[in-house]
Amino acid sequence: MAAHVEDTHAHDDHGHHHKETFITKYIFSQDHKMIAKQYLITGTIMGVIGVMMSLMMRMQIAWPEEPNVLFKALLGKWAPEGVMDADIYLALVTIHGTIMVFFVLTAGLSGTFSNLLIPLQIGARDMASGFLNMVSYWLFFISSVIMVSSFFVEAGPAAAGWTIYPPLSALPMAQGGSGMGMTLWLVSMAIFIASSLLGSLNYVVTVINLRTKGMSMTRLPLTIWAFFVTAIIGVISFPVLLSAALLLIMDRSFGTSFFLSDIFIQGEVLHYQGGSPVLFEHLFWFLGHPEVYIVLLPALGITSEIIATNSRKPIFGYRAMVASILAIAFLSTIVWGHHMFISGMNPFLGSVFTFTTLLIAIPSAVKAFNYITTLWKGNLQMNPAMLFSIGLVSTFITGGLTGIILGDSALDINVHDTYFVVAHFHLVMGISALYGMFAGIYHWFPKMFGRMLNKKLGYIHFWVTAVCAYGVFFPMHFIGMAGLPRRYYTNSNFPLFDDLANVNVVITIFALVGGVFQLVFLYNFFASMFFGKKAVQNPWRSNTMEWTTPVEHVHGNWPGEIPEVHRWAYDYSKPGHDVDFVPQTQPLYEGEEELQH
């Protein structure tokens, strides 16, 4: 309530300087920089929850059915005597996936950096609509609370996998989590989608309309291109998930049969007739696959910026980078069927989706090679952000290459839904996007908080994480090729897989070490926020516009006029200049030619 009162006051003061109280500054803020921080901190908390879930799952897989104090402490009634319950295992699988994909790597990543960087890098005072931006954050916050609170309902949270395929997700008698837990999941996601749409529309409108003088589309930093295209994919595909969720709610609560037909469960025939679960799979993956790129493209955009800045070189092939972002975005909307090769869909469709899917490898390869060429003959400044960006390119290649196997329908038959898939997508979108997020945090922390992160802790954080990420996911491909299905609570009912148990223990140890070392980052993050070294205005000697704003945040970003832009963002080490960077706001000297990119 208080906020509304404050809002009216602010309007009464129209024309004066905006009065800022604690509530309008830190809680119901409409300033994009504050909203970015809100997204970041909420995303970080959700990330901690999501990672803890994955560590519990890993411990269960490595030491199945053994009492574990951690389970007892954290899972309560779901782990009697400290032995994890099979139902809660599936719930952890489900909520871990949902939280990491949507709440951390979509909202946490895009929400933070699109909000922070779009106005600052294009030279705008704020987002096109500060109010919608605020609403977008608070909807995200509410959906996060609902999602986490589903752990506290009687029959447990949703447990049908993050893909929530009906009928499992539709029938409370099929699974405990498909009752109240699933309802909360659907409500939470519906609110999340609303938040995401408001955010995306705002980003698109801002990029199109609010660029400062001279900031043509071809002078945009690649970060902005990535955020812009990501927002467009989001606007196109998220509504489809919303429709799927609404239809599922109808099936669950109002007796319709969109996704259900001919079901006999627990001794009775249900009335559903004529629907198809395969329809749900189509709707789900029409978002689900673009979602991969909604997660990945911002990370790649951030990487482009950081690799160029820290290599002290222009990003190689700017036009090709933009073209490949556009190509990936387009292709991402016509490949969803590769998740459904063996769903019972017509095999001819499988052929079509194999073709379109493998095409995505081409723009992806172009991007990877362009990153590598950017490093070539550079003057690499190994800041933590740079290490995470190089790490991203490395995991993007390793994880992306196995996509050639999974995208090939004939090969997918045998590795579908095995740990091979788990290894593939965790490397290519999970770890890569997480690295992108870390890189962004290390790079723009001074812009957000006016202080520097400790670089040595950053180095420790990166190297341990990098070793552990490979230690976890590289061997995982091989247990997948050995046929081990994912989402199994324990493998002990299959002596066939006994020879993989040791590998699973090794993977879990890497995961635990990697997980614990994230505490180094959290410590660095929160300690540096208050006690870090004070930042200078342009610590990385970067060309982009955000570094022309003062270290202390001001409402409207630039105290005076918004500077004009005269060149692209990548004039690093340009011949004819004394220093190795030329800010975008610096006019061309007489006779200097702007690169025709």
Next chain:
Amino acid sequence: MTALLSILVLVFILVAIWQMVKIYDLTQIGSSESDTQVATDSDNKINGYLMLGFLAFIYVITIICFVKFGDLPLMSNSASEHGPDVDNLMIISMIVIFFVQTVTQFLLHYFAFKYKGEKGKKAVFFADNNKLEAIWTIIPVIVLAGLIINGLFTWTSIMNPDKGNDPIVVELYAQQFNWKARYGGADNTLGKANVRLIDIDRANILGLDESDPNAEDDIITTELHLPVGKPVLFKMRSQDVLHSAYMPHFRAQMNCVPGMITQFSFTPTKTTAEMRETPEMKDKVANINNIRLEKSKELTAKGEDALESYEFDYLLLCNKICGKSHYNMQMKIIVETQEEYDAWLKTQKVFKGSLVSAN
């Protein structure tokens, strides 16, 4: 208590790291840039060398994985006619991936080492080169075209098997959390069925249509027997939620979807007995039994029962999350000679005879 202790240990580790960083900082006093938190030449050097080390780590972990798990029987020992095609395609793809991975990771990490920053050095201004761009667009196009064509031929031949050779029709019926198989009987034709016709009291558990004469001689079993060398056409049904019939040794998988019938077809080429005698499988089973023996020792020491020794059998696993006991939804598959198969089939009850009369 243990939880508290582990948290304490973690806190101490963090404090120790912080102290180490502080000590490192103290050693840096005097060099003026040490406190800007921006990478210095020495940071660039250390991390450059670490990049080389990391490259070595990636190679080592790759080699270990390939040597230790590269020849798992599931990768090289298929038991169906189309299996070798899939495996060959897999091997070709793996070679391509291995090659690209080795080269690109080398370039990435080697450049990161070679061009590590030094004060006063200037990077080369190199923003674009159409020739290079064309090269790394066209090469992937050619390689992928090859893989796509190969893949599509394999896929089409697996999914559209020759209809002329008169396959045995078997229904795989999924329910939470077990599998049933249904054979067409003497006429090799499955009777009509729908879950609405399920009558537990009459033991009509799969909902067969009692008025359909084709259903009378259908045979319902809890083990899947297949004659070697004969094509089998599986018709999949599910009565409750999605399941997936995964038969990894045969490189076969298809979802079971309530409300529709899905299908998959393959020809088994090795009997269970033959598979058990292959050298790869013998090694694998011996290895597994060693592991189980070790574990049994631990168990008996704790006063629990020892594990049974393992003998290989083909399996049908559920590979689509289906509820609480998803992790234990399996059915044994036995591939045998035609004579053994016929003999086994004769011992099974036909549907008509298995019905209980309602009272």
